[in-house]
Amino acid sequence: MKISVIYYSMTGSVFHLAKTVAQGAEEVGAEVRLRRVADLLPLEVVESNEHIKKGLEMQQDVPVATLEDLTWADGIAFGSPTRYGNMTAQLKNFLDQTGPLWAEGKLAGKAAGFFTGAATMHGGHESTILTMSTFAYHHGMIIVPTGYLIPAIHGTTTGGSPYGPSELGNKSELSDDERSIALFLGRRLAEVAGKLAQ
Numbered sequence: 001m002k003i004s005v006i007y008y009s010m011t012g013s014v015f016h017l018a019k020t021v022a023q024g025a026e027e028v029g030a031e032v033r034l035r036r037v038a039d040l041l042p043l044e045v046v047e048s049n050e051h052i053k054k055g056l057e058m059q060q061d062v063p064v065a066t067l068e069d070l071t072w073a074d075g076i077a078f079g080s081p082t083r084y085g086n087m088t089a090q091l092k093n094f095l096d097q098t099g100p101l102w103a104e105g106k107l108a109g110k111a112a113g114f115f116t117g118a119a120t121m122h123g124g125h126e127s128t129i130l131t132m133s134t135f136a137y138h139h140g141m142i143i144v145p146t147g148y149l150i151p152a153i154h155g156t157t158t159g160g161s162p163y164g165p166s167e168l169g170n171k172s173e174l175s176d177d178e179r180s181i182a183l184f185l186g187r188r189l190a191e192v193a194g195k196l197a198q
Contacts, residue, residue: 001194003030003186004069007079008037008090011055013117013170014079015062017182020174021077021115021165024186030194033073035065037094065094067101075111075144075193077185078132082116082124086131095135108140111193113185117159117167125159125166144192150184152177 003025009015015036022032036059039046046052070076078095080087101107112135116128136143146153147162159166159174160181167178174182 001030001074001190001197002033002072003075003077003190003193004033004035004065004073005077005079005186006035006037006065006069006091006094007115008039008081008088009055009059009079010041010081010088011051011170012058012172013167014081014115015055015059016174017115017117017165017167017178018077018079020179020182021079021113021186021189024183025077025190026186027183028187028190030190033069034062035069036062037065037090040090040093067098070098070101071106073110073193074197075113075189076141077113077115077189078135079115080128080132082118082128085124085127087116087128091132098139102139105140109196110141111144111189111196112136112141113144113164113189115165115182115185117170119168119170121168125168126161126163129161129163129166142192142196144185144189146181146185146188149188150180152180152184156181
């Protein structure tokens with residue numbers, strides 16, 4: 001099975017989630033592509049903010065996503081920080097380029113999972129995943145949530161929900177719960193994608 005993890009991360013927090021989702025998929029034997037979407041921030045904004053500059057520098061070796069990364073995969077995990085309860089413009093810009101794939105049904109039947117991050121507990125963790133998921137509905141993809149299938153979902157005081165993994169607080173490391181939920185999504189997405197691809 002082949003899994004693409006497509007994400008945007010400005011300061012690196014969602015990047016940590018993306019790597020962990022990818023690791024979970026690899027643990028069950030998936031071939032994984034980790035890809036970041038192109039950044040749209042003006043250079044002067046990046047240069048004037050040390051957190052953004054450092055976050056983007058840590059991801060400079062991650063290849064930029066292409067539409068071929070979507071068609072190649074049996075399952076795709078999409079990740080973005082929340083922006084007012086929605087995905088970032090960077091991820092939306094990438095998804096808006098998938099019209100030709102939609103017209104030919106190229107993503108129909110593929111598994112899709114979602115992950116996010118927010119600086120505050122009620123800053124849009126669930127709504128961001130829900131707004132990202134409408135993309136999958138339009139393409140006829142099969143949405144794979146985390147559900148309440150692991151103990152961490154029941155007791156997390158940081159990130160993570162039945163909708164998918166999330167990260168709370170823009171930290172340099174994930175909490176134990178955030179990490180276990182992200183690993184779980186990677187494993188579950190790969191397993192479901194493998195069954196759908198048979």
